[in-house]
Amino acid sequence: MGTFCYFPHTEEDIARMLERIGVKSLDDLYSDVPADFIYKGEYDLPSAMSEQEVRDHFARLASMNRKLKVFVGQGAYDHCTPSAIPYLTSRSEFLTAYTPYQCEISQGTLRYIFEWQTMICRLTGLDCSNASMYDGPTAAAEAMRMCVACTRKRNTVLLSAGLLPHVIATVRSYAKYEGTQIIVSDDLAGGISAHASDLAGVIVPSIDRDGIIRDLEGLAEQVHAAGALLVEYCDPSALGVLKTPAEWGADIAVGDGQPLGIPLNFGGPYVGFMACRKDYMRKLPGRIVGQTEDAAGRRCFVLTLQAREQHIRREKATSNICSNQSLMALWCTIYLSLMGPEGLRRVNGLCWERSHYLHDELLKTGLFDEVHEGEFLKEFVLKPHIPAERLMHALLDAGYFAALPTAEGNVSFCVTEKHGKDEIDGLVKTVRELAR
Amino acid sequence: MKYYDKLIFELSRPGRTGFSLPAAEGGMPVGGKLWRGSAPELPEVSEPDVVRHYTNLSQMNFGVDTGFYPLGSCTMKYNPKLNEEIAAMPGFTGQHPLQPKESTEGSRAVFEELDKALAAITGMKRFTFRPCAGAHGELTGLMLMKEYHLGRGDLARTKVIVPDSAHGTNPASAACCGYEIVVVKSKADGLVDVEDLKPLLGPDIAGIMMTNPNTLGLFEKDIKEIAELVHGCGGLLYYDGANMNPLLGVARPGDMGFDILHLNLHKTFSTPHGGGGPGSGPVGVSERVLPYLDIPHVSGFHGNFTVMLRALAYILMLGRENIRMAGRLATLNANYVKESLKDCYRLPIPSVCKHEFVFDGLLEPNGTTTLDVAKRLLDYGFHAPTIYFPLLFHQAIMIEPTETESPETLDAFIEVMRKIAEEARTDPGLLHSAPRTAPVGRPDETRAARQPILKYEA
Incomplete structure (x- = not known):
């Protein structure tokens, strides 16, 4: 060994380590794996390339894309995208860090998530936000799940036909397997009255798929009168000037952070956001960062309200979500700061x-x-x-x-x-x- | 690391700006019912303020480039720098996800190459790349399990079997997919109890979720019999790829009878964790599930594309030659650490491990806990292992050193772990009060949960 740049082990290292373990060869470490499962063929992969060859390979692939x-x-x-963003997010202390479980050595990550949560609250006008979601469509799907969880026993969610097609498709997929009924309609008033007894939530766009800013006056009252929750799907950049979900009376706001300076990236990574009224705080999916103090009274930040989460609650968790989309949340936080x-x-x-x-x-x-x-x-x-x-x-x-x-x-x-x-x-x- | 106390909002001064944009001519309406009454209270800061602030924040973070993460089930391997260069190539980042096919040939080739490589490595037929994380891959995989049974008109399969040693995401994902969870027990040797499994199998079982090697780092050597039993009752086998690393270049889940598998590109395939994402959790399937692969639409577009670029770059660097050493060296490192510490820490299952193993606390804790050991490690410049998981052991310490850690790093870690064991015997206060060299001490987590402060207020 010692011939591959990511593996530090020399032949002598391996021999010494095997001796300490008390086995003769690396393959002896797999003696518990039935012999017919040890792959003996040649892997159908290209031969190892040098760094320059890999670089050339991708440059060739990139050149096959049309620049438009x-x-x-x-x-x-x-x-x-302001230059400062990729410069800062590529700092390896951010890039190569794990989820901030060990809060004492993760205050950098925890602080920017707290800042993100604050900015999302200020853009939407709502009370609390989580640490981010995979993307806008999955945030909408999680909001759909949250409506069902908050209203108990109700199992129908009404989607405005004005939502972007990829949002509707994602919500439909999540709903299908969990057994929630999805109605897609542009007649919201009709949909609300037709399904009132089973209606858990209504999801509407702030700006519809044709780009029109929607007038949501009176909608929250209708939704609430039916005993359901109103979810607004928003463009966070546009929330800099548009009436906020809170002002329209929404209970939950979701959307994609991509318009906040994230490159197109052929569809990802982007980042979803989710904010809600404080009544629903403990039903939020995913990570949430909270402020507290250490024994010396220093302000510090931790992952909190973890009793909602999968590693504690397993099948009773509010969601199966484990990570957020942390680095992209940092991206948007820096964007909004600038x-x-x-x-x-x-x-x-x-x-x-x-x-x-x-x-x-x-x-x-x-x-x-x-x-x-x-x-x-x-x-x-x-x-x-x-x-x-x-x-x-x-x-x-x-x-x-x-x-x-x-x-x-x-x-x-x-x-x-x-x-x-x-x-x-x-x-x-x-x-x-x-x-x- | 030094403590830096500012939040970006505290640097704000009215009228200060950090953007560089031409002035707008002013056509946009300023009032009316669709428009916001007052501007959002975002920080007003200059670019130098922003750069210094976030640089200061970064310096309170530990990362793979800073030091060693012995974090079980997380596979914190080195993140090659070449990958970052490739992920930032404008020819890829400038592509809109809805562009017509003829304009995105290069990006599509990336998907095809990665699909083919992952199929070769795992023995599965084909992958979907929409899932954005491991748990997201699990959810997608379970949707596929459901599609498979629905496709056969088999509506009675409402339950999924999950071992008691499974990652918490397994039962949570199955529940999100509308399944009821049935737990199968582990035997004293840490492996799934086949005798406990048999009576659980029947026409109501959709499948079983297995992690192999499991979360104790043990290869489920009865997998062949388990596969036959589960398939025999009409169920499918799901492979949780969180622990794929020791099998990288050694064995293929597809050959073991698994029908659905997710991989964590941010674990096994070297892409950075980013402080908790973006990851990527592609799902591969066997022949019988193939017809359903594209049905679930689990995220907006094509998944986290630039993460896939990084993973493919890593695979091309490995090639068919170096891949053979990846899993083997990871397993070597884990067994080396285990054998070097088992006289200080309680090793409940002594057999040969794969990429990770679990101690059940100190042999002589002297009033200290696993949490104390973890926090004391921070004082010595190491990240803590995964603790209190798996749930089978009360003082679990789960250690995974990946193949990119040198023997010298492992020796330094071993020395510190031994020293902490000694401190626990002679001066346990050092453990109780740790960490003392980190930017902050242990936070008051109870207060954070009881009186939640989730946003900044001046």
């Missing part, structure tokens, strides 16, 4: 004016019809005169990912602060040329 200007959202938003209230307002302001500019310029081409009248922030749909699929693929050939077809045959666009007027003009010009 992204004008689509639908759950993944191409916002700017942005502050004014930065977040500016991001939204730029998204608003640039997306409206694209919207108006596209309409001017005469190639689209308007679909909705409601207010939008950065994402919108239009009805194209040419087939939606053809438009998207033609734009792809021109270097844009834009005009994603929706189930209704419309096309979806999204503009963030990353794209300036010149790029938007370029996109519009390409659309005009395609129509010729």
Whole structure:
């Protein structure tokens, strides 16, 4: 040995260690494994590569991906990432740490989670937050489970058809195997009255899949009158300017932290968030960090309310969740620290004016019809005169990912602060040329 | 490590900014019923404030790059730096998850290569990469178990068998999937009691969740008989991949009769734990479960893609040659530590272990507990082992040194563990009052739970 850079053992080391153990060979350490299970064939893997070969291999794969200007959202938003974030999150004290069980030597992790929880509460207006979830859709699924747990014996959850398709699909999957009934409808009032006696919760988007900001006035009252919980699925970046879930009367807020400067990453890792009113604090899934003191009176932080969790409660736990998405929660916490209230307002302001500019310029081409009248922030749909699929693929050939077809045959666009007027003009010009 | 007491909110000054963005022209509405009345109270800090604050926080953290983690069932191996370089390549990070196939050939090739490699390593047919963590993989695997039975029109299978030594996530995941839990006991030798298992099997059993080697670090050598019995009653075998590391390059769960397996890429395949995620928990299946693999939609898009990049980079570095040593060296390290400490710590099961083993506290505790030993280790610059798990032993200390730890590191750990055993005999106060060199002492956890403070308030 001593020939592979991640394994420290020399031949002499191995011999000395085997002697202490009292066996003759490494294979003797597997004498309890039935011989026919010891794999004797050659593993069907490539031959070991050098670091440079691995680097070249991935550079080649990366070059097989098309580099595109992204004008689509639908759950993944191409916002700017300040340099300080990857720089700080790649510090190995953060990156290579375990879950903060040994709190005395994990105060760094515990503190940033406490900061994250605070920021999520301030964005949503709600009382408490957990340490984060895998992503937005799984956070929505956990919220669905929480509604059922909080209302006891009720087993139907109503989903707004305006939620993003991947959110609905994930909630449906979680519900299917646990035996919870899911109703997807855009007639929320009708759905609430039709299922009132069994209704555990209602999940609605703050901004729907067509980009429209939803007016939720009066909804919380209807949901609560039926004895159910209201869950709002939100874009945390947009919460910098939009009415909060607390103001709309929601009991639980969930969503994906990705718009807070997390790169697209082909879908992950992102991070889910979840906040709720304090009445439901002990029903929250996952890790929660709390503040306390040590014997010397120093402020410190610990994982708390662990009586909810799987390692204590096993099958009676509120969820099977074991980790959070810690490093990505740190990512968003640093993002929100850098942005502050004014930065977040500016991001939204730029998204608003640039997306409206694209919207108006596209309409001017005469190639689209308007679909909705409601207010939008950065994402919108239009009805194209040419087939939606053809438009998207033609734009792809021109270097844009834009005009994603929706189930209704419309096309979806999204503009963030990353794209300036010149790029938007370029996109519009390409659309005009395609129509010729 | 030095104590640093600030929270980012305490550095905030009105009007200070840490962003660099052009001014907006002001078209966005400022009022109205859809809009927020007042801005969220986020910190107002400069970029230098932020960088220094989080650097200071990081310095209160222990990590694999700082020191040794003998953390059982967690496989805290070295996280290669090449992996980070690859995970940050813009050609991968700039890809939108909904881009049409023809624009994402490179990323798709990553999935295909990793799928093929994991299938070769585990003996399973194919993997789904949507699960974002080990427990998430378990949940997905149980969904697949349910799909399999539903697909056969077999609706009577409502129970899942879980050994008493299982990770807590096993019963929790099965419950989240709507299953009733049946516990099978372990024998005195720490292995699943086949005689206890037999009467549990029947037409209501969906399957069994096994960890092999189990949480005591012991290979379930009756696995062949267990597989025959469970399959014989119409159930499936689930493999909890948390303990896959000792089998890496040695044996394949697929050959043992397992139908569904999850792997923890952040354990066995060297991707960093990140202080508790992001991980990745791909699920592999045997031929009979293959038709159902893509049915559960358990996360938003394609899973934690950049974690997969890291895992594939590690596998390519290992190659078919070095992989043969990975599990063997992990097992060597574990047995070496066990044999070097068994005269000071109670070893309830003396047989050869795999990648980890469990002590049941000190031989002569003299009023000290496993918690005291764990906290005293922090004073000597080591992370603590996993403690009070598995539940079979009251003072459990579960130790897993991975293959990337050198004999010198292990010797230093052994020396400290022996010293702590000696301190327990001669000066137990040193253990009770530990840690004393960490940034903070033991926190008041009762107070944290009774009067929860879960967010900052000025």
